[in-house]
Amino acid sequence: MASRLQLPVDDSVLIHVTHSNLKTFSSEVRFSLESNVEAVKDKLWKKCGTAVTSMCLELYDDTRAKLSDLNDNTRPFGFYSPLDGYRLHIIDLDPTSVTSGGWLEDTSLVEKYKISDEAYDKLDGNYRKFKEKLGPRASPAQASKTDDDYMKDISMNIKVGDRCEVEPGEKRGVVKYVGKAEGLRAGFWVGIQYDEPLGKHDGLVKGTRFFECPPLHGAMVRPDKVKVGDYPKRDPFEDEEI
Structure with missing residues (x-):
């Protein structure tokens, strides 16, 4: 054996x-x-x-x-x-061990480097000087997001009834609304009815009805998230294994 x-x-x-x-x-x-x-x-x-x-x-x-x-x-x-x-x-x-005194665990015990205002002002290209050159104005990104025409140029290529795909997630659906949206931030928005229940509402957003769709099929997204084209509905069984 x-x-x-x-x-x-x-x-x-x-x-x-x-x-x-x-x-x-x-x-x-x-x-x-x-x-x-x-x-x-x-x-x-x-x-x-x-x-x-x-x-x-x-x-x-x-x-x-x-x-x-x-x-x-x-x-x-x-x-x-x-x-x-x-x-x-x-x-x-x-x-005298490095573990004694508690400073390895309590960062408040570590001495911080400090620089006087006089020494800081003598540095070339410090942030304070840079900020003074800019003056009291908003950054381009901040200004654009508060502009009533924010993303208007992109939205002009999108119309109600277009089939579309929305990022992130490649969610497919149909365009139901294009324009400004009361209650949302300034600029243009696109209302989407998803093919599947991937949304957040039925077209009613913050008390305003923008479009009609089944519950949890609706979404309001910025135009740059929308690609229009020939996007047919997906076969729900196409990914199943046989």
Whole structure:
């Protein structure tokens, strides 16, 4: 009889790690049971910044009971019988450690760079000088969106009854309205009746009836989102697998 297939034994454990100085530090780390304690500390140093020589490790079980101190760097980690879900608590013994003082977690403790108004004014091309050159006027984008004729030129190529496709999503439908829209932002709008219930209303928007369509088939979109052309209704079964 053929021998049974021998499966490899998992010699690692997943351990929850916390830190004495870093209150928000919490990590799940997998350790080999064959690695010695020094190798475990080296792996933790790369994650939290505490030096191996300044690191003391405490092992806790899943009931929060302390099991042991990992004082012997030469012993394999498996000697302490850790299991998945146990916790290693790092104690940083160095008072000058990068983890001390809380500044790694609290950015308000980090000294901010400041520049005096006099020094800032001496800088060439600073934002303050740029803003003064522009003066108290709106940007082109802001001005156009408040213009009553915003997108009028695009809307002139769209007429009621046109089949269309609307972005995003390539939603197909028919044009039901073109023009300005009371209650909406300035400029021109296009009312769409989608072929499917992909809209938000039935043509009634903020108390104004712009067109009629079935519930949840209507939408008001900007003209630049609409492409008119020969866009037939999609076959609802064309994407089904046979």
